Amino acid sequence: xxxxxxxxxxxxxxxxxxxxxxxxxxxxxxxxxxxxxxxxxxxxxxxxxxxxxxxxxxxxxxxxxxxxxxxxxxxxxxxxxxxxxxxxxxxxxxxxxxxxxxxxxxxxxxxxxxxxxxxxxxxxxxxxxxxxxxxxxxxxxxxxxxxxxxxxxxxxxxxxxxxxxxxxxxxxxxxxxxxxxxxxxxxxxxxxxxxxxxxxxxxxxxxxxxxxxxxxxxxxxxx
Amino acid sequence: xxxxxxxxxxxxxxxxxxxxxxxxxxxxxxxxxxxxxxxxxxxxxxxxxxxxxxxxxxxxxxxxxxxxxxxxxxxxxxxxxxxxxxxxxxxxxxxxxxxxxxxxxxxxxxxxxxxxxxxxxxxxxxxxxxxxxxxxxxxxxxxxxxxxxxxxxxxxxxxxxxxxxxxxxxxxxxxxxxxxxxxxxxxxxxxxxxxxxxxxxxxxxxxxxxxxxxxxxxxxxxxxxxxxxxxxxxxxxxxxxxxxxxxxxxx
Amino acid sequence: xxxxxxxxxxxxxxxxxxxxxxxxxxxxxxxxxxxxxxxxxxxxxxxxxxxxxxxxxxxxxxxxxxxxxxxxxxxxxxxxxxxxxxxxxxxxxxxxxxxxxxxxxxxxxxxxxxxxxxxxxxxxxxxxxxxxxxxxxxxxxxxxxxxxxxxxxxxxxxxxxxxxxxxxxxxxxxxxxxxxxxxxxxxxxxxxxxxxxxxxxxxxxxxxxxxxxxxxxxxxxxxxxxxxxxxxxxxxxxxxxxx
Numbered sequence: 007x008x009x010x011x012x013x014x015x016x017x018x019x020x021x022x023x024x025x026x027x028x029x030x031x032x033x034x035x036x037x038x039x040x041x042x043x044x045x046x047x048x049x050x051x052x053x054x055x056x057x058x059x060x061x062x063x064x065x066x067x068x069x070x071x072x073x074x075x076x077x078x079x080x081x082x083x084x085x086x087x088x089x090x091x092x093x094x095x096x097x098x099x100x101x102x103x104x105x106x107x108x109x110x111x112x113x114x115x116x117x118x119x120x121x122x123x124x125x126x127x128x129x130x131x132x133x134x135x136x137x138x139x140x141x142x143x144x145x146x147x148x149x150x151x152x153x154x155x156x157x158x159x160x161x162x163x164x165x166x167x168x169x170x171x172x173x174x175x176x177x178x179x180x181x182x183x184x185x186x187x188x189x190x191x192x193x194x195x196x197x198x199x200x201x202x203x204x205x206x207x208x209x210x211x212x213x214x215x216x217x218x219x220x221x222x223x224x225x226x227x228x229x
Numbered sequence: 230x231x232x233x234x235x236x237x238x239x240x241x242x243x244x245x246x247x248x249x250x251x252x253x254x255x256x257x258x259x260x261x262x263x264x265x266x267x268x269x270x271x272x273x274x275x276x277x278x279x280x281x282x283x284x285x286x287x288x289x290x291x292x293x294x295x296x297x298x299x300x301x302x303x304x305x306x307x308x309x310x311x312x313x314x315x316x317x318x319x320x321x322x323x324x325x326x327x328x329x330x331x332x333x334x335x336x337x338x339x340x341x342x343x344x345x346x347x348x349x350x351x352x353x354x355x356x357x358x359x360x361x362x363x364x365x366x367x368x369x370x371x372x373x374x375x376x377x378x379x380x381x382x383x384x385x386x387x388x389x390x391x392x393x394x395x396x397x398x399x400x401x402x403x404x405x406x407x408x409x410x411x412x413x414x415x416x417x418x419x420x421x422x423x424x425x426x427x428x429x430x431x432x433x434x435x436x437x438x439x440x441x442x443x444x445x446x447x448x449x450x451x452x453x454x455x456x457x458x459x460x461x462x463x464x465x466x467x468x469x470x471x472x473x474x475x476x477x478x479x480x
Numbered sequence: 481x482x483x484x485x486x487x488x489x490x491x492x493x494x495x496x497x498x499x500x501x502x503x504x505x506x507x508x509x510x511x512x513x514x515x516x517x518x519x520x521x522x523x524x525x526x527x528x529x530x531x532x533x534x535x536x537x538x539x540x541x542x543x544x545x546x547x548x549x550x551x552x553x554x555x556x557x558x559x560x561x562x563x564x565x566x567x568x569x570x571x572x573x574x575x576x577x578x579x580x581x582x583x584x585x586x587x588x589x590x591x592x593x594x595x596x597x598x599x600x601x602x603x604x605x606x607x608x609x610x611x612x613x614x615x616x617x618x619x620x621x622x623x624x625x626x627x628x629x630x631x632x633x634x635x636x637x638x639x640x641x642x643x644x645x646x647x648x649x650x651x652x653x654x655x656x657x658x659x660x661x662x663x664x665x666x667x668x669x670x671x672x673x674x675x676x677x678x679x680x681x682x683x684x685x686x687x688x689x690x691x692x693x694x695x696x697x698x699x700x701x702x703x704x705x706x707x708x709x710x711x712x713x714x715x716x717x718x719x720x721x722x723x
Contacts, residue, residue, distance in 0.1 A: 012351060017352075
């Protein structure tokens with residue numbers, strides 16, 4: 007068990023170190039997220055009184071799109087350099103490899119979100135600095151990263167690659183999107199009476215799909 | 230008409246194995262991709278201190294065979310046993326005993342040489358990590374470049390580091406898929422040294438190459454794969470380069 | 481379609497029996513629903529589409545359940561028969577889901593005055609349609625059939641767990657976010673309606689079974705063809721080596 011955790015951490019360490027040195031993924035995702043939010047401002051009225059609701063939606067859509075970008079790129083990188091094979095050669099449980107990749111993706115996407123949120127709050131005059139918002143960010147992103155890591159590996163070994171990823175993910179992610187947006191809106195408007203059911207939904211979704219992805223990853227990377 | 234010896238298992242006597250129990254046992258191994266058979270009922274035993282060279286035209290199935298031995302690919306039928314472990318049932322145990330060098334280096338460009346080795350040392354649970362990494366870097370002649378990123382390495386140097394990666398965990402079986410391609414002069418010397426050392430310490434090597442001279446020099450057993458079937462299995466001493474060249478170019 | 485051998489004849493006979501039974505019960509069910517059952521007080525005759533719409537929805541979800549189970553079995557056993565069952569059921573499921581959406585739309589138009597509404601049931605069915613689509617898309621792009629089978633099995637499993645969660649989240653979205661709530665079926669139905677519905681459900685289930693048998697035979701034939709092509713290439717390879 008300790009051994010497995012050590013291996014998960016070293017996989018995460020490797021991805022983080024690579025990203026710190028190249029800033030390939032992070033930069034692209036960050037800019038994409040901010041630009042998307044800005045575009046949404048002109049697509050919808052994000053300055054009026056209803057801006058918390060539309061703003062929450064715009065924010066999560068931006069995060070999802072940036073997430074697709076990041077997932078697709080990171081897996082494509084692994085494939086092109088054959089590094090996925092290098093990982094599969096190691097005497098390591100495939101589930102452990104999955105966890106390492108999942109945590110790496112989770113950290114990247116969450117970091118993009120953490121930096122985007124204050125920018126977003128400033129641009130649209132919304133009260134974003136709240137602890138519960140952080141919780142919703144994490145819960146929403148865990149679900150996204152769990153399913154995303156699994157499906158990105160699948161999509162990467164097909165001809166269509168990145169195009170396929172959003173097509174597969176959006177229907178599956180719908181509950182996460184609904185729950186995250188509703189919860190975010192509630193937090194932004196300080197009407198958190200019905201917040202708990204949404205958080206529970208996110209939590210249950212996360213546990214369920216993290217477990218399924220972990221178990222199934224072995225078969226997905228098999229040749 | 231050239232008649233080449235047809236598969237007498239004389240390798241045991243020639244290679245002076247450490248033990249008669251085969252290090253690698255392949256039984257009726259077949260691999261099929263939907264409409265196309267790639268490997269057809271391969272039977273093969275490899276022993277310790279043996280360096281077997283696998284020859285064959287492109288598409289004959291050499292890379293597929295190596296990938297199956299490395300557990301990167303599952304056989305369609307048949308079995309593979311390495312160091313007593315079944316590749317299907319105890320894949321982890323097999324992986325711990327196998328080191329692979331392929332066309333892709335499996336290295337991370339943005340990490341340094343020692344960081345790369347540190348990563349794999351952790352993944353392979355190498356006990357004496359620090360000293361082993363230094364030892365390996367020294368063996369492949371990259372100790373002076375240990376803190377340089379792999380991206381700055383030449384292809385030859387990357388290939389050398391890849392070889393280092395493969396031997397890091399002291400595997401019983403070394404698989405090399407055309408290791409000579411992309412190797413510089415220094416690298417070729419490193420390779421021969423490492424193969425000799427590996428065989429001397431009882432390890433097994435299975436190597437594919439298009440370079441017949443290299444094959445007959447480092448190898449003590451020659452295997453020929455044709456259309457997925459093992460058609461030749463003979464000691465290197467009994468074969469001549471010209472004959473093999475003829476046979477290969479007949480395809 | 482005929483598959484060869486005793487197995488094939490069994491399958492063909494089963495198909496015939498199912499087909500006849502399906503035909504009979506659907507005929508009876510449709511008569512009951514369209515003629516015999518009383519007209520709905522609120523919705524008028526437009527409500528009768530209910531007798532087709534509901535059984536189709538039932539078949540769509542039944543088909544999806546079969547995809548789920550067959551997917552798990554394939555991942556576990558790696559036997560092609562499970563994938564044949566899964567992809568056959570998925571195709572039938574996709575067709576019926578499409579029909580559910582269309583009939584639902586045609587039903588909704590006179591009742592609600594709109595072709596579509598984002599209530600939980602309709603939305604979930606729409607998402608199910610997209611999950612089925614994803615199932616076939618990944619198959620199309622996967623390359624070899626082993627990968628196609630594995631990847632689509634994963635989609636089927638994830639999708640199956642996801643559908644109830646989708647329903648739940650859309651439901652909450654609507655109820656915690658006040659919108660006009662529309663119910664498709666009213667209060668307690670009179671006995672005749674229930675009977676009509678039951679018979680239609682039976683008929684459509686038999687129809688599903690009949691279609692499954694037909695589709696399974698086709699998929700098995702497709703796989704057989706690939707096997708023959710493989711055998712042929714093996715024969716050629718033997719010839720080449722012998723030369």
